[in-house]
Amino acid sequence: MTYSMTQPAELAVAGGTPIRPSTRRWPTWPIPAPEAESLLREVLHSGRWAITSPEGSELFERRFAREFARYLGVRHCVPVDHGSSALVVAMEVLDLQYGDVVLVPALTWTACATAALRAGLVPLLVDVDPDSGCVTPEFLDQDVEARALVAVHWACTMADVPALTAAAEPRGMVVIEDAAQAHGGEWRGRQAGSMGRLGCFSFQNGKPLTAGEGGAVVTDDPTLAPRLEELRADSRRYRGTSAPPGDLDLEESATIQGANHCMSEFNAAVLCAQLAVLDREGEVRSRNWRRLRELLAGVPGVRLLEPRPEQTRMSMYEATIVFDELPGAMTIEEVAGALSAELGRRFYATDTPLHRSPLLAPWTKPTLAPLAKRFVDLHAGRSYPNADYWANHCVQTHHSAFLGDERDMRDIADAIAKIVTARGPVVEGQASAHGLG
Ligand SMILES: Cc1ncc(COP(=O)(O)O)c(C=O)c1O
Structure with missing residues (x-):
C-alpha cells in the first residue's frame, strides 16, 4: 500500500489499520556472518x-x-x-x-x-x-x-x-x-x-x-x-x-x-x-537511507538527520528522523509510539540527554562522593538547549531496519506521511511530488 497525504486515515495507535501488515517481517539483528x-x-x-x-x-x-x-x-x-x-x-x-x-x-x-x-x-x-x-x-x-x-x-x-x-x-x-x-x-x-x-x-x-x-x-x-x-x-x-x-x-x-x-x-x-561483512552491510544501509531521504523530501516538517558533507562514508547505528514540526499536539514520544504501531517495529525518542538522565547519578554511590560533589557544583546553572531540541524532536530506529529493501523504506515514508497528515495540516500536491501518492 502507498499512503496518500491527501487522505487522512485513522492512526494504528488509535485503532486504524497499520501501514505495514504484521506478516511482513523486518530484518533481524544480529545476523551471523558466514564464518x-x-x-x-x-x-x-x-x-x-x-x-x-x-x-x-x-x-x-x-x-x-x-x-x-x-x-x-x-x-x-x-x-x-x-x-x-x-x-x-x-x-x-x-x-x-x-x-x-x-x-x-x-x-x-x-x-x-x-x-x-x-x-x-x-x-x-x-x-x-x-x-x-x-x-x-x-x-x-x-x-x-x-x-x-x-x-x-x-x-x-x-x-x-x-x-x-x-x-x-x-x-x-x-x-x-x-x-x-x-x-x-x-x-x-x-x-x-x-x-x-x-x-x-x-x-x-x-x-x-x-x-x-x-x-x-x-x-x-x-x-x-x-x-x-x-x-x-x-x-x-x-x-x-x-x-x-x-x-x-x-x-x-x-x-x-x-x-x-x-x-x-x-x-x-x-x-x-x-x-568481513561490515562494509557490505553498511552499503545496504546507506542505499536504503538515501532512498528514504528521497521519499521524505516533500513531507512537510520532517527530515532525516544528515551526515555533514565531510563525511565521505556513512555510518549508522540509529537512523534519526527529525520532526521539526511535531504533528498536531503530539509529543515526540507519541510520534514514536504512533510510528511503532504503524510499522510493527520499535521507534523511540533518543536517549534522555545526560543533564537530565536518571542513568547519570554519581551521588547515589558513596565511593564517588568527592567526584559527585564537583560534578553537581560544575553543572549548576547550565543548560543544554540543543541537546534538548534533539531529544524533543527526533525519533530513532535501529540500523537493522535499513538492511532490507526499498519496500521497507516506502513503509517508513508512508507511515511518517500518515502521521503528519493525520495530525497536521494536509498539504495538497505534496504526495505525488515525493513519490508517496
Ligand atoms: C557512544 C557510546 N559510547 C560508549 C558506549 C558503551 O559501550 P558498551 O555498551 O559496550 O559498554 C555506548 C554504548 O551504547 C555508546 O553508544
Missing part, C-alpha cells in the same frame, strides 16, 4: 577460551586486533570486554590527576560520562551542534580547565575530530574519539575511530559490528599501546617472544595498575567473522 559458526567451533575445541589460557594456537583476540587495526588504518588495537571499558582505559592511560575534568557531550549514552567517574575524573557535559547533534569546537567549555574531550559520533553523524583536536590540543585537552556508534564511517576518507589520540569502540549487541558484548581502544601512539594492554589485563601485557611451554602469552610487566577488562576468545572469534 561465525566455524570460528566459534574452533575456539570451543582450541583449549583457549581466554587470552589468559596457556600458550597454544594463535589467540583470536590477537587476530581480531590485527585485522581491526588494519581495517581502520591504525597501528594498535587493544580489544576489551565492553565499550565502556574502552573509555575507562583510554582515560586511565592519559595519566590525569584524580578529579580532573573531561568534557562529554550531553547527547550520548551514559557510559561516556560514567567512564570518566570510573577513571576518577569528573565529566562536564557540553551542548551539541544544532545541525549534527555532535559536539563542535564552539561548544568546548571555555571557563573550566578540562584535560580531555570525548568526541562522540552520534547515531548516524560524525563529529569533526580534526577540528576538535585543533581546538582542544592547544588548551591541553586530549581528544578521545568515541566511535561506538560509527563503525565503518569515514571523515574525508579517514575511518571513524582513527582520528583521535585514542579511539574507542563498542561491540555490544546492537552495534553494526557486534559480538554481543565487547569493545576496543585503538591508537597510533606506540607509548600508549602497551600501557593500554596492562590496564585491561591486570597489569600484564603480551610478551615480545613466544611463551614458555604451558605458560601464558602475557607477562607481568606491571608498569601501571590494571584491572581485568579482557575480551573472551568467543567474542573475538565472532568479531573476526563479522568484520
Whole structure:
C-alpha cells in the first residue's frame, strides 16, 4: 500500500489499520556472518577460551586486533570486554590527576560520562551542534580547565575530530574519539575511530559490528599501546617472544595498575567473522537511507538527520528522523509510539540527554562522593538547549531496519506521511511530488 497525504486515515495507535501488515517481517539483528559458526567451533575445541589460557594456537583476540587495526588504518588495537571499558582505559592511560575534568557531550549514552567517574575524573557535559547533534569546537567549555574531550559520533553523524583536536590540543585537552556508534564511517576518507589520540569502540549487541558484548581502544601512539594492554589485563601485557611451554602469552610487566577488562576468545572469534561483512552491510544501509531521504523530501516538517558533507562514508547505528514540526499536539514520544504501531517495529525518542538522565547519578554511590560533589557544583546553572531540541524532536530506529529493501523504506515514508497528515495540516500536491501518492 502507498499512503496518500491527501487522505487522512485513522492512526494504528488509535485503532486504524497499520501501514505495514504484521506478516511482513523486518530484518533481524544480529545476523551471523558466514564464518561465525566455524570460528566459534574452533575456539570451543582450541583449549583457549581466554587470552589468559596457556600458550597454544594463535589467540583470536590477537587476530581480531590485527585485522581491526588494519581495517581502520591504525597501528594498535587493544580489544576489551565492553565499550565502556574502552573509555575507562583510554582515560586511565592519559595519566590525569584524580578529579580532573573531561568534557562529554550531553547527547550520548551514559557510559561516556560514567567512564570518566570510573577513571576518577569528573565529566562536564557540553551542548551539541544544532545541525549534527555532535559536539563542535564552539561548544568546548571555555571557563573550566578540562584535560580531555570525548568526541562522540552520534547515531548516524560524525563529529569533526580534526577540528576538535585543533581546538582542544592547544588548551591541553586530549581528544578521545568515541566511535561506538560509527563503525565503518569515514571523515574525508579517514575511518571513524582513527582520528583521535585514542579511539574507542563498542561491540555490544546492537552495534553494526557486534559480538554481543565487547569493545576496543585503538591508537597510533606506540607509548600508549602497551600501557593500554596492562590496564585491561591486570597489569600484564603480551610478551615480545613466544611463551614458555604451558605458560601464558602475557607477562607481568606491571608498569601501571590494571584491572581485568579482557575480551573472551568467543567474542573475538565472532568479531573476526563479522568484520568481513561490515562494509557490505553498511552499503545496504546507506542505499536504503538515501532512498528514504528521497521519499521524505516533500513531507512537510520532517527530515532525516544528515551526515555533514565531510563525511565521505556513512555510518549508522540509529537512523534519526527529525520532526521539526511535531504533528498536531503530539509529543515526540507519541510520534514514536504512533510510528511503532504503524510499522510493527520499535521507534523511540533518543536517549534522555545526560543533564537530565536518571542513568547519570554519581551521588547515589558513596565511593564517588568527592567526584559527585564537583560534578553537581560544575553543572549548576547550565543548560543544554540543543541537546534538548534533539531529544524533543527526533525519533530513532535501529540500523537493522535499513538492511532490507526499498519496500521497507516506502513503509517508513508512508507511515511518517500518515502521521503528519493525520495530525497536521494536509498539504495538497505534496504526495505525488515525493513519490508517496
Ligand atoms: C557512544 C557510546 N559510547 C560508549 C558506549 C558503551 O559501550 P558498551 O555498551 O559496550 O559498554 C555506548 C554504548 O551504547 C555508546 O553508544
